[in-house]
Amino acid sequence: QSVLTQPPSLSAAPGQKVTISCSGSSSNIGNHYVSWYQRLPGTAPKLLIYDNNKRPSGIPDRFSGSKSGTSATLGITGLQTGDEADYYCGTWDNSLSAWVFGGGTKLTVL
């Protein structure tokens, strides 16, 4: 079981908006910044969001992040078929003294 909880799968139509939740606790999300990663099939994971809501250079503004309390959310607008991927949240956990990740959310764009 992953320390951070994500929905295993989501689906939405092209052009729509989707939000992926990431639930944790005060020992992780509640006291640390969250990052989000996208893993397209057969490729290396890619950083999408860091420090809860910042986008690295080259990441389109269709991708956004937010955090409230012990939960974080990744938002994707204007869905494209190329957004079909696995998405993971991650942060540090004080109690475990470890980096922790969510179990991943498989996004299908149909």
Add this chain to the structure above:
Amino acid sequence: QVQLQESGPGLVKPSETLSLTCTVSGSSISNNYYWGWIRQPPGKGLEWIGSIYHSGKTYYNPSLKSRLTISVDPSKNQFSLMLRSVTAADTAMYCCARIVVVPGATGWFDPWGQGTPVTVSS
């Protein structure tokens, strides 16, 4: 552009040692970053294995610490993973990544290597 590439055997026998190397290009491993290993067992989420600074200072996942050694070779711009006494539960895709940590923030993993699959089986 920083790139990371994992290398090592894809098949390891139970009770033996899993050894992987991550080669960094486009950046000196001695720059002010941490370098880490992450794995993903089939059908499961990501698990942080451990991290190392170029000075050799290591940070290990407590659940793996007793079997784990991570080392760095600045002369080759590489860092390595050794996981001892492996079992089938260690079968996973193993990735290396640079960890960016800045004052006042938590940090993040960027970029990642593509990953290398490792199967533990006799």
